[in-house]
Amino acid sequence: MNENIYAILARGFPQNPDAPFLILPDGKRYSYQEMEQETARYAHVLITSGLTQGDRVAVQVDKSAAAIFLYLGCVRAGLAYVPINPECQSEDVDYFLNDADAAVLVCRPDFLEKARQLAWHSAASTVFTLGMDGEGSLAEAARAQPTTFTTARCAADALAAIMYTSGTTGRPKGAMLTHRNLSSNALVLHAYWGFVVGDVILHMLPIYHTHGLFVATHCAMLNGSPLLLEPRFDAQRALQLLAQATVLMGVPPHYAALLNEPGLNLEACAHMRLFISGSAPLLASTFQEFRHRTGHAILERYGMTEGGMLVSNPLEGERRCGTVGFPLPGVQARVIDKQGRTLAPNQIGHIQIKGPNLFSCYWRMPQKTRDEFTPDGFFKTGDVGRMDAQGYLTIVGRFKDVIQVGEQEVYPKEIETAIDLLPGVVESAVIGLPDRITGANVAAVVARKGTGPHPTAGDITSALKTAFADFKIPKAVYFVDQLPRNGMGKVQKNLLREHYRLGGL
Ligand code: AMP
16 A cells, blocks of 8 residues: 555545635635646656655745645655745755755745755755745746656655754754654544535645644545635634635634634634634633634644644534643553653643654654653653543643742743733733742733733732742733744743843843
């Protein structure tokens, strides 16, 4: 059997070759047949450039139909896809190119000169360009190629992609994902989230990350469904498109932005089957207000670059607010203490994961890989959480965000949840700031609602004092209009720590 992820996705392609695969904002459509033809062309260009199975193709382009075809063409040809966030500057691209030892770099047309210089002192023998409207040297070369291609035979453990972790400390690590990692996750999610004939996915996520590149795209393909492919998230546009879609995969700020739209109501969501959220914690207030306004309980799930989706709230049964649900079928999750013992329900500890979707290696970092796995094959996620007696997992935060105040540990989520419930607060981030005596002190950065009475720092600390021990009470409270987030909706606590450590200048 061919284990190539493309061959496995192809099992779900619709019988009608004219069925739409991509529907673009201007109404242009690509059918499944056209997708097969386009991906064949891209696969041919890459192979005729001299690449052989396992070679890396680094890609830094804007989101477009052509970019999706390029990704699929790569894996179809048995090449390893290495996406780079379009926001990355030259020195990051240089690092990825050299680290991945990429044979080809595909970049935006306006980056060509820079890309040539970078390629000059890397292993990349060829630089292609690809623009948002399908222009550039790659698309041009593809046009001359045949429209059929025999999908490369790949073993399950053949490399399909290298995804760099967003790591805020140290060098980004390249998680090596195999065809089996991708296909096992796609097959499980397709079944677990109950995809049905007629589903249409609204795709507003970036495609340099697991969430938009693999989860949304693979689920649609396995289901023979169309993607409404939008360049980026836009709440007003999303609201318009909900009438044509059935599934939205988003990150928490997307849902918060939708709630700011007065038109978000039961009627606007009548066509929708499922709203999925992940990549960062969903606020309880967002979950509740969304359910109240639309009748939909957002399904929150937990995943990461190294393993795709790991844990998810159920399709049927209770989607429990504040939790990320149960380990997906085939995935094992455990919460352990510092000695490696599995903890009793509701105790907070380190989350470890094992499953067929989990990567096996960081690219050319054998020691780092060994450090991150336990002897019995579990991956140390770096997240802290607790599992209740029913098996619902709650993420408390990243281990590196836990604040060590003297001998005591403070889990930011606990304090953030309490602050977020106070009147006039939108959300908060609790961080540790250095202290000469205790090592660190708790500080809170709070985004307040635009209107209405504004809580003061004193209001916040007095409210917390009724529920928490003194060492957990923020010694400083800072107010901001909004918390800094990266493209995947994650609050950038490293930026906050840096900013307020320097006195909040
Ligand atoms: P990334 O590798 O960029 O996808 O980031 C993975 C990290 O995002 C995880 O290790 C978690 O810390 C965080 N994350 C993902 N999903 C959730 C979620 N639903 N709730 C809280 N944190 C999440």
